[in-house]
Amino acid sequence: RQIGLEPNLLPNPLHLFLLWPVEVTQDEEGAGLLWVLHNNLQSTSELHLFELATGAPVRTLLLGGPNCHNPLFYRGELLYLLSSSGGLARLRADGGSTTLWEAGSEWFTKGLAVVDDVAYFGLSRKTRQARDRNFAAMELASFDLAAGRLVRRLPLRVPGLPHERPGLLNAISAPALAPTCSWRACSTTESRERVAAAHDPDPAA
Secondary structure, three states: OOOOOOHHHOOOHHHEEEOOOOOOOOOOOOOOEEEEEEOOOOOOOEEEEEEOOOOOEEEEEEOOOOOEEEEEEEOOEEEEEEHHHOEEEEEOOOOOEEEEEEOOOOEEEEEEEEEOOEEEEEEEEOOOOHHHHHHOOEEEEEEEOOOOEEEEEEEOOOOOOHHHOOOOOOOOOOOOOOOOOOOEOEOOOOOHHHHHHHHOOOOOO
């Protein structure tokens, strides 16, 4: 969809990840925001907010480190992955970030979904060569957001692959629950309307 953004308003497009559709931040007059994650591999990742109707920049928020991925709305705030340190973090409504958990610099996180207040994300061991990511050791981690603790790290194996290693995991979702699970927390018991009310950010914040 074309929304009229001027190219010079955006960072390097090779490092952009768009959350779409972004219908979740509408005020009483129906004005929406486009949320854009600037991955910024060599520096601190940034979250850019634009007016959806005009493309005008609204706000820029700094995340907790470089090379962040998978922003996801959760209880009025934003979860994201601190990929370079194998971590999970939260962007608070006041613009500050809190690291919830880290595996350490030898690990890389990518792929995030939240179901019933549990965050699930991919955790891969870093490799020296980019091509070796296809055969990296990988785990599925689960983190209880309500309790603030890691629940489990489940090693994943694929018989038939070298060393049974499945490689880097890029995305996690739960499409059977809702098509929005890749960018907003989901529930197995609540309606989509109640989920949206619980997790969408406050447009006035």
